[in-house]
Amino acid sequence: MTYRRAVNCLAATLACAAALLPRQTLAQNNNLATDDVVLPAGYVIEPVLTGLSYPTSIAVGPDGALYMAESGYSYGQYWTDARILRLSPSGRVHIVASGFRAPIMGLTFHNRLLYVAHRGAISTVDLSTLERGRRPVRDIVTGLPVVPNGQHFNSPVTFGPDGKMYFAVGAVTNSSVPGLDDVIYGWLPDMPWMRDAPAHEVTLTGSDYRSPDVLGPDPLKMVGGGAFLPFGTSSRAGQVIPAHPKPSAAVYRANADGSGLEVYAWGIRSPFGFAFGPDGRLYMTDQAVDDKGARGAANAPDVLWTIEQHAWYGWPDYLGGQPITEERFKPRFPLSRDPAFVQRDHPEVRQPLVRFEPHAAATKFDWSKSERFGFRGEMFLAEFGDGMPITTGLRPIPHKGFRIVRVNTATGAVEPFMTINNPGSEDTRGPKRPIQTLFDASGDNLYLLDFGALTVRLTGKEVGIRVPPQTGGVWRIRRQETAAGANPPAAARVEGARLLSWWTVRALILGIQRDMRVALVHANRARLAGVTDMRYSHHREEARGMLEQIRTVAVQAIKRIDDPKILDDGTHFLLHRVNAWATAAEPVHLRPDDPMIREVERWIERTSTSFPEKQELFQSYALPGRWQRPLERDIKP
Numbered sequence: 001m002t003y004r005r006a007v008n009c010l011a012a013t014l015a016c017a018a019a020l021l022p023r024q025t026l027a028q029n030n031n032l033a034t035d036d037v038v039l040p041a042g043y044v045i046e047p048v049l050t051g052l053s054y055p056t057s058i059a060v061g062p063d064g065a066l067y068m069a070e071s072g073y074s075y076g077q078y079w080t081d082a083r084i085l086r087l088s089p090s091g092r093v094h095i096v097a098s099g100f101r102a103p104i105m106g107l108t109f110h111n112r113l114l115y116v117a118h119r120g121a122i123s124t125v126d127l128s129t130l131e132r133g134r135r136p137v138r139d140i141v142t143g144l145p146v147v148p149n150g151q152h153f154n155s156p157v158t159f160g161p162d163g164k165m166y167f168a169v170g171a172v173t174n175s176s177v178p179g180l181d182d183v184i185y186g187w188l189p190d191m192p193w194m195r196d197a198p199a200h201e202v203t204l205t206g207s208d209y210r211s212p213d214v215l216g217p218d219p220l221k222m223v224g225g226g227a228f229l230p231f232g233t234s235s236r237a238g239q240v241i242p243a244h245p246k247p248s249a250a251v252y253r254a255n256a257d258g259s260g261l262e263v264y265a266w267g268i269r270s271p272f273g274f275a276f277g278p279d280g281r282l283y284m285t286d287q288a289v290d291d292k293g294a295r296g297a298a299n300a301p302d303v304l305w306t307i308e309q310h311a312w313y314g315w316p317d318y319l320g321g322q323p324i325t326e327e328r329f330k331p332r333f334p335l336s337r338d339p340a341f342v343q344r345d346h347p348e349v350r351q352p353l354v355r356f357e358p359h360a361a362a363t364k365f366d367w368s369k370s371e372r373f374g375f376r377g378e379m380f381l382a383e384f385g386d387g388m389p390i391t392t393g394l395r396p397i398p399h400k401g402f403r404i405v406r407v408n409t410a411t412g413a414v415e416p417f418m419t420i421n422n423p424g425s426e427d428t429r430g431p432k433r434p435i436q437t438l439f440d441a442s443g444d445n446l447y448l449l450d451f452g453a454l455t456v457r458l459t460g461k462e463v464g465i466r467v468p469p470q471t472g473g474v475w476r477i478r479r480q481e482t483a484a485g486a487n488p489p490a491a492a493r494v495e496g497a498r499l500l501s502w503w504t505v506r507a508l509i510l511g512i513q514r515d516m517r518v519a520l521v522h523a524n525r526a527r528l529a530g531v532t533d534m535r536y537s538h539h540r541e542e543a544r545g546m547l548e549q550i551r552t553v554a555v556q557a558i559k560r561i562d563d564p565k566i567l568d569d570g571t572h573f574l575l576h577r578v579n580a581w582a583t584a585a586e587p588v589h590l591r592p593d594d595p596m597i598r599e600v601e602r603w604i605e606r607t608s609t610s611f612p613e614k615q616e617l618f619q620s621y622a623l624p625g626r627w628q629r630p631l632e633r634d635i636k637p
Helices: 003-019 180-185 502-529 534-560 564-568 571-584 595-610 614-621
Strands: 043-052 055-060 066-070 083-087 093-098 104-110 113-118 121-126 137-141 165-169 250-254 262-266 271-276 282-286 301-307 354-358 362-367 379-383 403-408 413-420 434-439 446-450 455-458 463-466 472-479
Touching: 043 066, 043 083, 043 446, 055 104, 055 434, 055 446, 055 472, 066 104, 066 472, 165 271, 282 362, 301 362, 379 434, 379 446, 403 434, 502 534, 502 571, 502 595, 534 571, 571 595
Parallel strands: 271 362, 362 434
Antiparallel strands: 043 472, 055 066, 066 083, 083 093, 104 113, 113 121, 121 137, 165 250, 250 262, 271 282, 282 301, 301 354, 362 379, 379 403, 403 413, 434 446, 446 472, 455 463
């Protein structure tokens, strides 16, 4: 694949994302048959709650009720309200609190407070009082290096035997070097200065990884990229990156009120499940490096760690305790080079308790505590399932994950418990994407939180991620004899989640801006070649193709997006103007000072304030250099 085709593929991804947006909230598939679920003999599964949109967390409250978090965000640029719901024992559902920074990643009860881990922050919700009809929410930790539209987030909170609060923060990038994948996810155009920051001082080897300069004036140009540095910034051998007080890819510890924040361990990538076990050890699932971007790796295993203070867990140079330089990790993604070490001196690297299958996406877990349910003392762990081909170097692979496994934490042995056939789609008759397991207080019932349908397409006709809302839910697994003679209550249902599609429109308009820049590059090259040069027609057609791509994106957004906010802030009018401009523009006559191009850039600058943490992250993580002054990104004649 040429670099030009790679950039065009990126544009196609954003364009097709618009086509995948639902015009109205989709209904939950009413077929709740469990034909696609395989369980051991004597166990049954039944729905408890349906209609959830992108749920990620579930907890049992002090009152015995179930609390669920609709995260508010899904890969593919889908956004809903980030809110917490309560399901009472009688089957009633109501909203506990809302307005969090999406995504919510964890709910934890401690001392009658509900601790909420959401994007870049930890907050508490006091469920015992109401203030003006709302439960008070208080931020106790903020400013963590987690970006909107990011790949990895902060984990749930857990409390140790010492009474302190523990949580983890994922890496900003796939493997320490920002690349094309971060443009596709959507955060890099908004925060080009953002980078991973180490917990301890590191010395770089000078290993560099090149990417198309999709943020610069010439998106067809290649730029170098180094570890722990902003996009397009080359590293040099012996370069020292100082420790950061709030690093990415690290485990933190603090007092219960958020004070006394300190780094506990480092070198992790994508924490998801995070909890102290019955044996007093701190366990964490860590999802491995994907085969994508500037520094990808193939066949990297997801792992289960036991976390110890001051330990280093290998990211970004070791994958599950094994060197990234091994032949089996050689990437297949067309724009990745074979990874070398980026750190010159490595601390002692820890080895995982369990290595799961690559791309299984190990998520959250709980321990069986009942002889009646069985397997007492064993961990029950959810595997979300693969995201191929986006995460697998654009290669199809057999499906991985989509199940619950039993883990013997004394020996590291893993056995399947529940398996989903026909996984991940709206047609799956049962759970679709397992994301958390949780035993109730009695231990007789295992609750399974199902994120809902999520499918990935990369074909000649369809590119992108489809994640319809209201397809998630809660399921209960139990032994048949534990409820003999009792009829389980009918499943409750959540109503009213609305897709906040303005965020998706912003991602599409960022794509329009990028396509405008590519069209300008080709227009300028056509003028320089002259009409008698055979390159003139080539560059003219390339520019015309980008204009057609811009028109397609604008038309799809206008047709399919119904968020009233778009009509209120001028975005809908802007899309109509972009469509008319792309239809009428003559490719060779495009200029950097074109009023339509400047109007799009002004819209992006104006709406960049929608990320409340942006300025705080800029002040803490930006380095002197290319992206210190964002105006340098402007296209020059």
